[in-house]
Amino acid sequence: MAKRVAIIGTGQTHHKSHRPDVNGQELINEAVKRALQDADLTMKDIDAVVIGNMDHFEGINYVDCWSVDGSGAVMKPIIKLTTGGTTGCTIAIGGYHIVASGLFDRVLVIGWEKNSESDTTGAITTAFDPVWDRLVFAGAISGLAAEAQAYMARYGATDRDGARVSVRDRKHATNNPYAQLRKEVTLEEVLASPMLADPIHLLDVCPRTDGACAIIMASEDLAVKSANKPDWIWATANRHPYSYLGDADYGRLTSMSESSKELYKKVGIREPRKEIDVIELYQPYSFAGLIWIEDMGIVGHGEGPEYVWGGNTDMGGELPINPSGGVISCNPIGATGLIRCAEAAMQVMGKAEGRQVPDVKHAISTGFGGCWWTDMILHGSEKPEY
Amino acid sequence: MKNTFEGIEPMVYESKISVPYSWWSGDTAGEFLRSLRDDKKLLGRRCGDCARVYIPPRKACPLCFAEMEWAEVSDTGTLLTYTVVLRRLASLPKDPPVIYGLIRLDGADTAILHMIGDIDPAKVKIGMKVRARFSQARKGSITDIEYFAPLSQ
């Protein structure tokens, strides 16, 4: 009944803080063309398009309709999915289901954002949820700071531990030609950077970015025929509960632990630390790189810092995290989750070039947003066993 | 179900979204707007593959994804359809009646949206020829064309 689905091509823009040379449709078109080129296909081969962004960041209503000049969806089916920061991962999960349903064979998935076009403070006012506001915007990060503080109080972590994650991701970003910020930093530089919301320093958080990402998903028959080694989608899971500021279990990301458990159960993963080869984590600030890998079951509660300090999540370590440089190097929000998915796919396909982790059998990509929401995808180099 | 609000005026939270945007026009629309402002010329783009001339101009052909080149189109064209707005809709930039039309400029394969002026609303007809009337003070926006007026006038 259900069909196996694989990613057969990816494309992204060279992400930048401002892209004054192109409008939104043109930015989208760059990513679409690269994905088509990567998959060795033309738009004629695409059966349907899934697109996502954050409406109030660009101020354009019915983006699915408006974007067709760039997405190539003229006289094709196009559908828009939007779930906040998780959008990029949500649309990849959407592409998966739409292909797995058997209704379409090749689907183009596009995430994009031109954060430079709106005023952050203004955009914040469009979401009344204060938790969400603080999660997504670098300018108002007290929700994340509360999480970090709670975690530090519970487990005795320090801001040096957070800084270590930032040093890792910013170093990784130097291997990624598409990343926006590609400059190595030292621990001292992170700790000396301006304090935004204690314990979060400027160099602990993500920037604002203009960028787009596109992936092409195909059903089993076409994926096997594809010129590329396909990246098979093994399972997806997500949780989007509604939380007021006081509802969250600060210091733990419940949506991540629940999604992870479901993901592992679906495919029989018992020891994720050993069975997963690389993770592209939607990590909007450095401390999440400690906390959320615990919620993901990679290490036990409170063990994140030690694991990270041991170099295990660095390139060449036991389980490299964010070889792309992650979200703190680049954050075009509507695309961010899809970039995680595309980067994980590139790892599985062996196309990650300077940031390639050797011999990737399983990768995980995640999305984060809303009010403490998580979306997750498990990728694999072999066909899934269902 | 019990009506909790019986006899009570429900509370309403009055607010508005006020988000300033600055959309980058990009190189393509930027050139169109510059030409409109400085030269009072309307620039379309011709697809290298299908040869269709698009206005408003696109960077790449939406149908072929092919590169395009600039192609000047006329400031005169044909009215394909129109409406006379009589109610003061919130989006209207001025008091009604406002006539909107879809105009296919000579030399273009697609039509542009704009206003129709200098005419009794009752006399507007599909198929009539119109010419762009440029604003005196142009600042690089689509309203640098004030409206399209009947060609005969």
Place this chain on the structure above:
Amino acid sequence: MDRAAIIGVGMTRIEGNKKTDTYADMAWEAVNRALEDAGMEMDDIDNVVTTSNDFWDGRTISCMAVGDASGAANKNVSCVEGDGTFGAFYGLTRSLSGSYDTTLVTAHSKGSESVSSLITNAAFDPIYERGLGLDMVSASAMQARAFMHRTGTTQEQLAMVSVKNHGNAMRNPMAQLAFKITVEDVLNSEMIADPLHKLDCSPVSDGCCAVIIANEKKAGKYARKPVWIKGVSFCSDSYHLGDRDLSRSKSLTAAAEKAYAMAGLSNPRKEIGLVELYDAFTYQELMWLEEMGLCGEGEAGKLLAKGAFDADGKFPVNPSGGLLSGHPVIAAGLIRIAEVVKRLRGDENGSGAKIGLAQGTNGLCGQSHCVWILGKDK
């Protein structure tokens, strides 16, 4: 496609201003009605798709407001932004993908809380068009004129759509505007944007709809006889109105033809016995019917005048009263699906139809359409 069915539907009353209900309240009501209709508990639902729009809701991440009320707190959930027919399409794929069996789809909107003219103005391209001040009504008026010019459809024929649909609404307890009017009433109502009078336009409305979609494995396991999904297709035309022939809807024709083919309909005019379509404006009922090939070009108005689309006839169109009788955007298309389901099941008068069509649309002047063919029998 693999078989799937709609096994429960529920909706709120459509009202001009639901002062006492939040988005979550509306979703809660519609979801519970759908569960009750299906004879299901929330635990029988294994995943959720909500449908909303950040502009209409005046809120970024608008899905956040209804997720929990839709029972999604501990389930896999997603959100489609656009018309409910598109939300339902994604819900269908999730029930067919092997990941889930039963998908709850909701769609909501409260037009009363915002200014539709400004919200639909935001659908115009910000660089080339928005400053001109067009909105959905003025753009649709241009399309109405283009359609009338091409087909010879008259103002009176448009008015007859309004007369029929508001009249049909008198038998629909969920409708907002149910009344008996005459063609003269429509023609004498305020001219908003020529050729569209006030009574040619759908009202601003609040409402929510919920639909439960199950794959074949689960479809027969609950209270109601399933209504089977025979074909679904959607398609988008060009964005700029000037890139299209505004008097036509190529994307609707393409979507309808594919949906008919999926459903194995060789003569849709004969085989389809019931249509619920997106009549945001009177002309759209006639234009969409023609563009879906359900009558000849320029014939819809004449057939309407002869009573061919009456609720008690052989080919009822919008027997529920359609959107002219209540138009909560986003929910609108999902309501069309629910109305077809209710009529195929015989809960409401469906003139004995075995096959029904529901249609929804996204964007300006019907840029993107979604067409559903539903059947009483497997």
